[in-house]
Amino acid sequence: MIDKRVATVTDAVAGIEDGATVLVGGFGASGVPVELVHALLDRGTTDLTVVTNNAGSGETDVAALLRERRVRRIVCSYPRSAGSVWFEERWRAGEVELELVPQGTLSERMRAAAAGLGGFFTPTGADTRLAEGKEVRVIGGRRHVFEEPLPGDVALVKAARADRWGNLVYRTAARNFGPTMAAAAALTVVQVDEFVELGELDPEAIVTPGIFVDRVVRVEVA
Amino acid sequence: MIDKRVATVTDAVAGIEDGATVLVGGFGASGVPVELVHALLDRGTTDLTVVTNNAGSGETDVAALLRERRVRRIVCSYPRSAGSVWFEERWRAGEVELELVPQGTLSERMRAAAAGLGGFFTPTGADTRLAEGKEVRVIGGRRHVFEEPLPGDVALVKAARADRWGNLVYRTAARNFGPTMAAAAALTVVQVDEFVELGELDPEAIVTPGIFVDRVVRVEVA
Amino acid sequence: MRPDLRDVARRIARDIPDGAYVNLGIGLPTLVADCVGDGKEVVYHSENGILGMGPTPAPGEEDPELINAGKQPVTLLPGGAFFHHTDAFLMMRGGHVDVTVLGAFQVSETGDLANWATDDVTHPPAVGGAMDLAVGAKRVLVMTTHTTRDGSPKLLPRCTYPLTAAGVVDRVYTDLAVLDVTAEGFLVREMAAGLTRDDLQGATAARLSFAEDVGVLGQRE
Amino acid sequence: MRPDLRDVARRIARDIPDGAYVNLGIGLPTLVADCVGDGKEVVYHSENGILGMGPTPAPGEEDPELINAGKQPVTLLPGGAFFHHTDAFLMMRGGHVDVTVLGAFQVSETGDLANWATDDVTHPPAVGGAMDLAVGAKRVLVMTTHTTRDGSPKLLPRCTYPLTAAGVVDRVYTDLAVLDVTAEGFLVREMAAGLTRDDLQGATAARLSFAEDVGVLGQRE
Numbered sequence: 001m002i003d004k005r006v007a008t009v010t011d012a013v014a015g016i017e018d019g020a021t022v023l024v025g026g027f028g029a030s031g032v033p034v035e036l037v038h039a040l041l042d043r044g045t046t047d048l049t050v051v052t053n054n055a056g057s058g059e060t061d062v063a064a065l066l067r068e069r070r071v072r073r074i075v076c077s078y079p080r081s082a083g084s085v086w087f088e089e090r091w092r093a094g095e096v097e098l099e100l101v102p103q104g105t106l107s108e109r110m111r112a113a114a115a116g117l118g119g120f121f122t123p124t125g126a127d128t129r130l131a132e133g134k135e136v137r138v139i140g141g142r143r144h145v146f147e148e149p150l151p152g153d154v155a156l157v158k159a160a161r162a163d164r165w166g167n168l169v170y171r172t173a174a175r176n177f178g179p180t181m182a183a184a185a186a187l188t189v190v191q192v193d194e195f196v197e198l199g200e201l202d203p204e205a206i207v208t209p210g211i212f213v214d215r216v217v218r219v220e221v222a
Numbered sequence: 223m224i225d226k227r228v229a230t231v232t233d234a235v236a237g238i239e240d241g242a243t244v245l246v247g248g249f250g251a252s253g254v255p256v257e258l259v260h261a262l263l264d265r266g267t268t269d270l271t272v273v274t275n276n277a278g279s280g281e282t283d284v285a286a287l288l289r290e291r292r293v294r295r296i297v298c299s300y301p302r303s304a305g306s307v308w309f310e311e312r313w314r315a316g317e318v319e320l321e322l323v324p325q326g327t328l329s330e331r332m333r334a335a336a337a338g339l340g341g342f343f344t345p346t347g348a349d350t351r352l353a354e355g356k357e358v359r360v361i362g363g364r365r366h367v368f369e370e371p372l373p374g375d376v377a378l379v380k381a382a383r384a385d386r387w388g389n390l391v392y393r394t395a396a397r398n399f400g401p402t403m404a405a406a407a408a409l410t411v412v413q414v415d416e417f418v419e420l421g422e423l424d425p426e427a428i429v430t431p432g433i434f435v436d437r438v439v440r441v442e443v444a
Numbered sequence: 445m446r447p448d449l450r451d452v453a454r455r456i457a458r459d460i461p462d463g464a465y466v467n468l469g470i471g472l473p474t475l476v477a478d479c480v481g482d483g484k485e486v487v488y489h490s491e492n493g494i495l496g497m498g499p500t501p502a503p504g505e506e507d508p509e510l511i512n513a514g515k516q517p518v519t520l521l522p523g524g525a526f527f528h529h530t531d532a533f534l535m536m537r538g539g540h541v542d543v544t545v546l547g548a549f550q551v552s553e554t555g556d557l558a559n560w561a562t563d564d565v566t567h568p569p570a571v572g573g574a575m576d577l578a579v580g581a582k583r584v585l586v587m588t589t590h591t592t593r594d595g596s597p598k599l600l601p602r603c604t605y606p607l608t609a610a611g612v613v614d615r616v617y618t619d620l621a622v623l624d625v626t627a628e629g630f631l632v633r634e635m636a637a638g639l640t641r642d643d644l645q646g647a648t649a650a651r652l653s654f655a656e657d658v659g660v661l662g663q664r665e
Numbered sequence: 666m667r668p669d670l671r672d673v674a675r676r677i678a679r680d681i682p683d684g685a686y687v688n689l690g691i692g693l694p695t696l697v698a699d700c701v702g703d704g705k706e707v708v709y710h711s712e713n714g715i716l717g718m719g720p721t722p723a724p725g726e727e728d729p730e731l732i733n734a735g736k737q738p739v740t741l742l743p744g745g746a747f748f749h750h751t752d753a754f755l756m757m758r759g760g761h762v763d764v765t766v767l768g769a770f771q772v773s774e775t776g777d778l779a780n781w782a783t784d785d786v787t788h789p790p791a792v793g794g795a796m797d798l799a800v801g802a803k804r805v806l807v808m809t810t811h812t813t814r815d816g817s818p819k820l821l822p823r824c825t826y827p828l829t830a831a832g833v834v835d836r837v838y839t840d841l842a843v844l845d846v847t848a849e850g851f852l853v854r855e856m857a858a859g860l861t862r863d864d865l866q867g868a869t870a871a872r873l874s875f876a877e878d879v880g881v882l883g884q885r886e
Contacts (some may be wrong), residue, residue, distance in 0.1 A: 002684045002706045027492045028515035029508060053529075069239035074533035080570040081515075091568045103491060104533030110344070111530045115330070116758035116801050118361035121340030123579045124537060127528050127556075127610035130571065132470070165708070165717075165744045169426065172526055174509040176492050179528040183755065199743025204391065205427035206746040207612070209716045211686050211708070211761050224463045224485050249713045249738035249750070251729060275750075302791040303736075313789045322790050325712060326797035328756030333751045338537035338580050340587075341585050345800045346758060349777075349831035352792065365831075387487070387523045394747055396730040398713050401749040405534065421522025428525040429749070431495045433487070444627050 003168040004216050005195060009039035012189045015017045016045050016154050022180040023152035024052040025064060028081070031174035033158040033191050035219045037061040040156070041180035043129060051110070053103060053177060055079035055087035066090050075150065079104035083135045100170035102130060105147055107180055114183035115211075121146055155221040159208070160193045163199075166213030175207065182212040191219045194222065226388040226438050227417060231261035234411045234439040238267050238376050245332065245403040246274040246284060251358075252305070253396035255380040255413050256440045259283040264376070268292045273332070273342035273374060275325060276398060277301035277309035288312050297372065299325035324352060327369055329402055335373035336405035336434075343368055377407035381430065384414040388435030389428045396430065404434040413441045447636055447662045449589070453618065454479040455634075455662060456545055456587055459615070464542040465489055465575055471515040473545035473587050487523075489541055489591045491573040496524025521575075536573065537580035544581035546574065546586045550603040553629035553650040555613040558605035575582065578609035590618035590647050597624070597649040599630060603614050620644055622661060623652070634659040668857055668883045670810070673838050675700040676883060677766055677808055678854075680836070685763040686710055688798055689737040694766035694808050708744075710762055712794040717745025734794065757794065757802040765802035769809045769837075771824040773873040774850035776834040778807065779826035787831065799830035811839035811868050818870040820844070820851060833886045841865055843882060844873070856879040
């Protein structure tokens with residue numbers, strides 16, 4: 001019997017250890033697993049490497065992790081935004097290390113980890129300072145940079161609905177990094193608005209099959 | 223106004239030239255764009271490189287292309303099956319060149335082309351004779367082989383339904399190589415069972431967005 | 445009268461073909477969407493997993509999760525589709541987007557683009573999806589003021605700011621001119637009314653050449 | 666009585682944990698699905714884009730497009746999902762499949778697997794998805810007769826046939842024994858009733874070692 005549903009966000013983040021690499025879904029405020037990140041904050045987990053597109057805003061989710069000094073390193077494409085005060089503060093003080101990765105490369109590196117690949121050559125960034133220290137190879141007359149897979153120990157993802165096998169569907173642009181991160185981590189934890197019965201999700205329209213998912217928790221929509 | 227619908231399979235394969243690399247969808251008999259391949263046969267196009275998982279069976283589709291000596295080279299993971307008589311005949315006579323590629327690598331190489339990547343390292347096949355002549359690199363203590371992107375000049379794909387923008391959904395396991403091939407070719411031609419109005423396909427459940435599709439044609443279900 | 449940026453957006457919109465798949469960069473380039481008319485059907489792509497973006501929703505109709513790359517609320521047209529980030533960037537990097545319109549700090553005469561970082565090291569760097577779009581779109585259009593606010597030229601022999609991508613820009617649209625990037629450098633196609641060639645060269649650090657039939661920017665509406 | 670292949674399938678089924686994601690190779694290994702019972706919920710994966718495959722459909726109920734990797738008609742259970750080939754192999758290569766059961770021509774004492782080609786050059790080669798599964802599944806189980814039809818051993822110090830993958834096999838199940846691949850080579854865990862250690866070694870080219878508590882194959886049902 002497979003049942004990946006857990007009762008609380010506390011159960012959902014159980015066992016996540018200090019020093020973990022955590023992939024955190026979301027783009028801007030869309031698709032961010034806010035309650036899971038707060039559960040991780042409450043758990044006290046620290047010394048984290050956080051992989052996420054933005055670096056949080058205001059006082060919630062990744063910004064709160066930064067404020068509470070739980071993040072040692074952030075891997076991210078666009079940390080600077082209106083309200084990214086805590087990131088900027090910690091970064092200026094040298095308290096958080098930043099690895100800046102072009103957004104498509106960030107996503108593709110996680111996918112490579114998910115797919116069991118050893119890395120890939122991409123033209124993105126090849127002629128830029130973000131290629132510094134990286135292998136560059138001319139392929140088809142064009143310069144490409146070698147990029148390594150980026151796996152997570154944990155992925156925290158937000159989806160719309162799940163069944164007990166962990167099959168997921170998302171809602172509009174909140175899908176963003178969710179499917180890739182879910183597949184790229186050793187432990188994938190998902191918060192959803194709603195649980196549905198097994199068989200209720202259309203097999204043609206399941207976006208993340210349960211094989212990628214370890215725990216699902218329902219979070220009341222505010 | 224975008225309208226990718228064409229009236230006949232003859233229109234659908236118009237302009238495909240001798241010497242083209244053609245990606246042909248399908249796995250066994252599931253999802254094979256039979257009528258499109260026959261239209262290509264009727265067109266007289268020859269000297270083809272065909273990329274497809276199997277090498278046809280009996281007297282239809284890819285087997286017919288082989289019988290009529292239209293195929294110079296086939297890139298394929300499993301050419302041998304019950305009824306792959308024409309492939310075997312042409313192969314034994316040295317009339318068709320075979321590039322054998324592990325199935326996951328075949329699919330991933332087409333995806334790399336679709337994604338604008340310069341190639342990738344995979345552990346698949348690294349210790350085998352299929353790695354002969356290829357670059358091997360140890361990554362994370364494991365041997366990986368470098369694989370190049372595999373783009374098509376043309377993709378012939380079968381789907382279930384399409385709208386005028388070329389958005390596609392598939393039916394059960396007939397999806398197989400379709401979405402990857404559709405994205406990996408310069409000209410993507412799709413046969414469907416049914417046309418639907420724009421907006422009728424659920425935006426959450428569109429499998430191949432129309433950006434990858436150039437022509438769609440309706441083929442009556444027998 | 446010197447064209448304003450809305451005129452520039454209108455000019456760019458004219459160059460976007462019917463049926464094109466288009467990604468508009470954050471900021472200025474989003475102005476272009478409002479100017480594409482004439483019965484053209486254009487499919488807008490967003491890096492966060494949307495094709496077929498429609499206009500800004502009416503006040504009160506916003507869906508906080510349905511946003512564009514600039515994190516502004518948008519809508520979806522019939523025929524639109526959602527997909528994940530990796531597929532969104534597959535489209536961008538893989539040459540599936542027909543046209544992108546990007547802002548710029550600097551453009552070089554060889555088509556190098558600098559639009560993500562200055563030499564200010566007091567702000568943390570941020571790159572987003574600009575590099576993927578710049579290397580991947582079939583046609584890269586740049587929309588920018590011709591000079592910076594303090595009058596420094598943005599069209600240069602070589603960029604001094606960190607590059608976004610090298611040799612990718614096809615055409616530049618400014619408030620003073622429309623310029624193609626050619627093997628011989630910037631070729632002026634259109635100029636604002638009342639501007640002399642010397643005026644334009646004076647506002648440009650790169651050496652300009654001029655098409656045989658230089659048009660008047662904004663006069664073909 | 667020497668176990669038949671259905672007994673071997675039953676034995677393998679016992680080792681498949683509840684909740685596992687399982688890919689069964691073409692041919693013999695498909696026998697295993699019929700033997701997994703005991704209220705276990707196992708999710709079967711197929712390389713052509715299926716998770717949650719159910720039993721063979723009733724005659725007349727077949728869907729010609731809903732087939733498994735061996736091109737046989739199958740069904741989909743509630744909770745099952747369809748996806749494309751590239752994602753199917755992402756699952757296989759990326760370590761998402763918990764267990765695969767594969768057939769073999771030969772297995773070496775270092776866990777090398779040869780199951781896709783012999784040295785017969787008169788037939789065209791065909792590889793399919795075997796290499797991806799062999800390198801990618803978390804646990805690789807082999808199901809095979811202990812010797813070939815003419816009595817030649819299949820468990821060897823080194824494979825003589827072309828490799829599918831090197832150092833990947835975790836456990837081998839034959840009609841004579843269950844053997845783990847260890848750093849010291851094949852370790853016999855279970856043997857068929859009535860067989861002596863010398864009998865087993867005689868049918869095996871690789872040197873065998875024996876667990877302290879060798880069980881009887883098929884006797885734990």
